[in-house]
Amino acid sequence: MANTRKYNLGGNCAIAAAVGYIIVGITFFSLPLIQRGSQGSLQLTEYFNSIASDSSLLELQYWSFSFAALMGLAVMIAANRFFRDLSEDLVDWATVVGLIGYGVMCTNFIRIADVIPQRAKFFVEGGEQIQQAMQGANPLTLDPTGVLSFGFVGFWFLIINYLAIEKENFPNILAYIGLIGGILHIFVAIGNIIDQQILISIAAGLGGIVLGPIWLIWFGLTLKKG
Numbered sequence: 479m480a481n482t483r484k485y486n487l488g489g490n491c492a493i494a495a496a497v498g499y500i501i502v503g504i505t506f507f508s509l510p511l512i513q514r515g516s517q518g519s520l521q522l523t524e525y526f527n528s529i530a531s532d533s534s535l536l537e538l539q540y541w542s543f544s545f546a547a548l549m550g551l552a553v554m555i556a557a558n559r560f561f562r563d564l565s566e567d568l569v570d571w572a573t574v575v576g577l578i579g580y581g582v583m584c585t586n587f588i589r590i591a592d593v594i595p596q597r598a599k600f601f602v603e604g605g606e607q608i609q610q611a612m613q614g615a616n617p618l619t620l621d622p623t624g625v626l627s628f629g630f631v632g633f634w635f636l637i638i639n640y641l642a643i644e645k646e647n648f649p650n651i652l653a654y655i656g657l658i659g660g661i662l663h664i665f666v667a668i669g670n671i672i673d674q675q676i677l678i679s680i681a682a683g684l685g686g687i688v689l690g691p692i693w694l695i696w697f698g699l700t701l702k703k704g
Contacts, residue, residue, distance in 0.1 A: 488556020491549040492698030496691035498546030503686025505539040506679075514675065522601075522613050529598035540591035547584035550631070551577060553694070556701055557638055564641040572637035579630025586620040586627060593618055624667040628681075632663030648700065655693045659685055 506514060512521060512528045513536050529536060558573040601612050621627050639656030642648045662685030669677030 486702055488552055489698040489702035491552035492694045492701065495546045495549035495553060496694035498542045498549060499686050499690045501542040502539055502546060503682050505535050506682040506686065509535050526598040526601040529595060530602040533595040537591050537595065540587040543587040544584050547580040550580040554634065560701065561638055561641060564645060568637060572634045575630050576634025579627050579634065582621055583627035589620065590618055624670045628663045628666040632660045635660030635663060652693060652696050655689050659689050659693050
């Protein structure tokens with residue numbers, strides 16, 4: 479009974495995380511281009527002007543990211559218990575890396591959901607000296623490249639689903655979907671590093687709206703059957 483309750487928590491959180499990912503993907507493609515991905519770091523004046531004009535969708539995306547990451551923490555804990563018979567040390571290591579990733583993601587997006595609209599207002603209303611100073615300031619995000627958040631979470635997806643191919647009560651097709659999901663998470667970090675918006679768009683569309691939610695919902699139902 480205790481294990482069932484634990485798996486039910488992980489399963490319910492997986493389904494909730496899927497909803498968060500879907501909202502993230504939909505809002506991403508609804509945002510003005512300047513507010514997506516790494517574009518703002520290159521055109522700071524246009525970026526802040528756009529946010530000062532309307533930041534509602536961007537804030538919704540950030541809060542949805544935070545919610546998905548918070549739910550993802552519970553998913554990883556349940557997955558650690560579910561998969562640990564396959565390779566205990568490797569599963570534990572991947573889980574720690576993944577928990578760091580989701581922890582950074584949750585903290586980062588909660589912070590910038592509040593800070594960026596305020597910073598945009600200061601920029602637009604400030605004089606030339608303030609704007610020049612803000613353009614030379616450090617990035618607002620705690621994880622500018624996304625390596626810690628998206629890269630670490632992607633690593634967890636890759637390890638867990640690679641091992642899951644050998645697990646009898648885990649569908650192979652679900653493992654392959656998870657492997658692709660891991661690659662798509664890493665695409666976000668790579669896209670930020672090399673400034674390729676197309677990689678972020680692929681990750682948001684294919685990963686955020688389609689494969690990520692499919693994996694989370696399917697895995698959530700698998701956990702609930704426990």
